[in-house]
Amino acid sequence: MTHPVDPADLTAALIRCPSVTPAEGGALTVLQQLLSGAGFSCTRVDRGGVANLFARWGAKGANRSFGFNGHTDVVPVGDLAAWTHDPFGAQVVDGWMYGRGATDMKSGVAAFAAAAVDFVRDTPPEGAVILAITGDEEGEAVDGTVALLDWMAAEGERMTHCLVGEPTCPNEMGEMMKIGRRGSMTCWFTAQGVQGHSAYPHRAKNPLSALVALLSRLQANPLDAGTDHFDASTLAITTIDCGNPATNVIPAKGAATVNIRFNDLHTGASLSAWLRGHAAEVAAETGVEIGCRISISGESFLTPPGAFSALIARAVQAETGRLPEPSTSGGTSDARFVKNHCPVVEFGLVGRTMHQVDERVEVAQIHQLKAIYTRILQDYFA
Secondary structure, three states: OOOOOOHHHHHHHHHOOOOEOOOOOOHHHHHHHHHHHOOOEEEEOOEOOEOEEEEEEOOOOOOOEEEEEEEOOEOOOOOHHHOOOOOOOOOEEOOEEEOOOOOOOHHHHHHHHHHHHHHHHHOOOOOEEEEEEEOOOOOOOOOOHHHHHHHHHHHOOOOOEEEEOOOOEOOOOOOEEEOEEOEEEEEEEEEEOEOEEOOOHHHOEOHHHHHHHHHHHHHHOOOOOOOOOOOOOEEEEEEEEOOOOOOOEEOOEEEEEEEEEEOOOOOHHHHHHHHHHHHHHHHHHHOOEEEEEEEEEEOOEEOOOOHHHHHHHHHHHHHHOOOOEEEOOOOOOOHHHHOOOOOEEEOOOEOOOOOOOOOEEEHHHHHHHHHHHHHHHHHHOO
C-alpha cells in the first residue's frame, strides 16, 4: 500500500537543502526522486548555470494539462547569528517549522508536489499534470521559469492552466489570491555637467540641479488613478548619488535611480518613452547631458476573473472557510512569464515571514495547502 506524501516532511527535506540562489543544493534532486517514483516523466532543464525541473504525469499534448509552477531557490540567510534556529535545520517548535524558504516557497512546492503525486495515484485523471520548478526565481530570473517555458515550447509541451504556489495571503490563510501583477521597471539616470566652484555657480553646469528638476517633474503628477483591478501606478526615487566629498565644489557628474510599479494602463515601452522624453526636456533646458538606462523586470498582466479563478476560489473557501480576494498587489513573481504561455493564478500560504530572519511556516498550514491543491486538481479534472 502506498502512503500519502506528507507535505511537512517534504518541506523539511527541501529546507535542509542549502539552495541559496542559484545553487540547486539538492532540492530538485529530492523532488525528482519523489516524482519519478510516482510515474512522472522528469527532465532537468538546466541553463546558464541554473537548475530547473520539468515533470509531467500523463500524455504529452493532452487536451487538459494542469500546471504548477514554483521555485526551490532561496535568498541568503543574512546574519546567521540573528537566527534562533538553524536556517537549514527545518526545526519544528510549537507547531512552526523554521528555515530559509519555509514560507517562500519550499512549503508551497512541497504542498503541490505532494498533492500531485497522491492525486495521480488515487484518481488518475484524463489529462496531464505538469510541475515546472525553477532554481532561479530569487535571482536574475533569466534562466529559470523562462528557460522552462522556452524548452516546453521547443518540445511541444503545454499547460492549459497554471497555478503558481507563491505565498499570497497577507495575514490569514485563504484570504487572497493573485490574478495579476503590476509591471516593474527601473531607470538609472546619469547627468554630465561641468564642475565648478560653488561660489561661482554660473560658471558650472550643475548635474544635481538638473536631476532634481527631472525628478520633481516625474513626481509632479500621478501616472494614473488605478483601474478596476489595479491600484494606481507608483514611481519611487530610490537613490541620488554624486560621491562628492567637498562642500565647495559643484560636481561634474550625478546619478539617480527610480523604480516604477505600473498597472495595465501602461507598458514598459510607453513608460520608457515618457522617462526619456522628460530627461530630454530637462537636458535642453539646463545644458546638462542626461542619459537613461532602463531595465523592465516584467509587464503588468491580468488573468480576468472567470471560470479558472472561480474554481480556485471555491477550493480555497471549501478548505479554509474564506473566499479569497482576487488581488494584483505586491511585487513581481514568475507568473509574469507564465502568463504568456497560459492563464495563470497564484495562491499560497501566508507570507509574513518570507525573507526574514527566523523565516517559518505553520505546519498545519502546509497540510491545509496540500488539501487545497488536491481539491483544485479534483475539481479541475472532474
